[in-house]
Amino acid sequence: MPYDFTLSKENLWNRRQLLKLGLAGAGVAGTAALWQMLNVKNKSIVRVPPMEMAMATANNVADPMNVLRNFDYGTLKQENGRTIREFQLTAGTSIIELNSAVSYNIWDLNGRIPGPTLRAKQGDRVRVLFLNQAGHSHSLHFHGVHPSEMDGIRPVSNGKATIYEFDAEPYGVHLYHCHIQPVTRHIAKGLYGMFIIDPPNPRPPADEIVLVMAGYDVNDDNHNEYYAFNGLPHHYMHHPIPIYQNQLIRLYVLNIIEFDPAVTFHLHANFFDVYRSGMTMKPSEKTDVITMGIAERHILEFAFRYPGKYMFHPHQDAIAENGCMGQFEVVANSDTKNSVTKS
16 A cells, blocks of 8 residues: 655744744644654654644643643753653542543543643663652553653652652653552553654664553443543544545554553554564554553554544444544645545
8 A cells, every 4th residue: 555755835834933833842733743753764754634624622630632742752851971861740620521421530641631742762872750640649651661669669758759760761652641559540540651762773764653552441340431542432423533645644542541451452444463562673463453461452453445434332332332433534745734524
């Protein structure tokens, strides 16, 4: 299937625009696209639909459209001749409006759910400044390789702070989450996020998108009443994700649904290559549905041949029907200005 990595003049961001927005921690799709461009040796350019084509009003702490392509690369510092990639995460409390009738108290990270998608390169020195302002003891446990004192199982009291510092390894799609008992409750109430470590040699250029599957147990009966991609139930059904026809999509998918032992991810009218845990440069299989246990994550790559709207969801109907369902809207290559119809 051919991939089109050209970018129309209308969608090119000039240097002045980028400097005006700021590169470090900018919560816009352009920053993600810029990172992709800078990491591609052959200087191919990835086409990413302008976010105004699908922007929707954020629901206080949840902003699914922003989560899609918003990667936090931290702040780069030089110390003793070595580059440090520094991140700041603050745990807090929020109320999320799951729909017009149901609100739910959650714990958030940097005022959002899921927490920021942290991104580094294998070998980077990562420093995470963690401040707890969420009313209970919390911590941050990072999946990956690090010393025991950086494992994030020690409680950080409300109003206190700590620093986690380690080398980013190995490359792959990882995650971080609170590890204070009861861990299931602390994760289910929002203290989680994705942690991507890029390989030393960049992957091929692609439109890179994050999807985090989560559940909400709103009556504390250890059973989820609602499910969501990137924070809000049904959001991507009402506001489909715009992607370009024949454009390679690199989907970073994380299952952080507690109380359900496993879920599947299914893509309509297409198949995807699976890079399990993102820890390989070659796909292990091609399929249209994959089973994922709690905290399991993968890279899924695909491109759509035909324009139109295509659903994605777990193949457990009850989970999909209660919020974990969305659509890609594939935009024809011939129209790059007004090619996405707002729902």
